[in-house]
Amino acid sequence: MSTQRKMMAADAKLANKIVELAKRRDSTVFKTVNDILEEALRADQMGLSLSEVVDERETFEKAKKMGFTFTIEKLLYDVVDLAYSKNKKGISEMWLDTGRWYGKYFSNRSNDGIDTFAEAMDLMTIGNSVFNIEKTRGDGIRVSCVGESFTPGFIEVYSLFMEGVFEAFGMNLEEKENSEGIIRLRFKRSG
Structure with missing residues (x-):
């Protein structure tokens, strides 16, 4: 069973970082990019950008480190x-x-x-x-x-x-x- 693919352009530095990320996770670039795109779409369905989701997660991590509950x-x-x-x-x-x-x-x-x-x-x-x-x-x-x-x-x-x-x-x-x-x-x- 084959999956249709489509090429997308990306900044070379970002593309290289995605390659490094995929290697660290022992994954493929294809899967890593698709995971990122799926999460961006999921955030959009919630009315948020991916950066807002990441910022909010960072906020919760800071709160935990400070002993907040x-x-x-x-x-x-x-x-x-x-x-x-x-x-x-x-x-x-x-x-x-x-x-x-x-x-x-x-x-x-x-x-x-x-x-x-x-x-x-x-x-x-x-x-x-x-x-x-x-x-x-x-x-x-x-x-x-x-x-x-x-x-x-x-x-x-x-x-x-x-x-x-x-x-x-x-x-x-x-x-x-x-x-x-x-x-x-x-x-x-x-x-």
């Missing part, structure tokens, strides 16, 4: 809210300390850690919440997070987590405004 959003908020109502001091210290730990972690990964932290927060806010870090004049940072499902307890401890992170970055909290579903924090470099 995925959970049911509403359940997370409700459990945190319940724990906060039962033990405000203990839960608050836990989230602040965890923020400090992650702040040190991100500081060690790059010069100031802020950009790396912003990338991580993009990973954590995959659901319906929106996270934004904005550098202001001087050495200031403005952080805002909006989540329509945030519970009051979650808002309190999540803002403490961010306070801990920025404390580890050598920044002081200048302003804090928490309201229903919204966290706004402003930090300034200490010293």
Whole structure:
């Protein structure tokens, strides 16, 4: 049984990389190219480009390496809210300390850690919440997070987590405004 074939043009450097890929996988160039094309078409049927699929996979891999886990959003908020109502001091210290730990972690990964932290927060806010870090004049940072499902307890401890992170970055909290579903924090470099 023979399969019909059709020739397609490709950049020579890319074609050579496909040949190398096929060799590494102990496959043929024909099969490797067809596998790639099938996955590109599958991504297109999902309304995505192949690069979007790869980028999202990379995001999940980064999240795993950072120790993040995925959970049911509403359940997370409700459990945190319940724990906060039962033990405000203990839960608050836990989230602040965890923020400090992650702040040190991100500081060690790059010069100031802020950009790396912003990338991580993009990973954590995959659901319906929106996270934004904005550098202001001087050495200031403005952080805002909006989540329509945030519970009051979650808002309190999540803002403490961010306070801990920025404390580890050598920044002081200048302003804090928490309201229903919204966290706004402003930090300034200490010293």
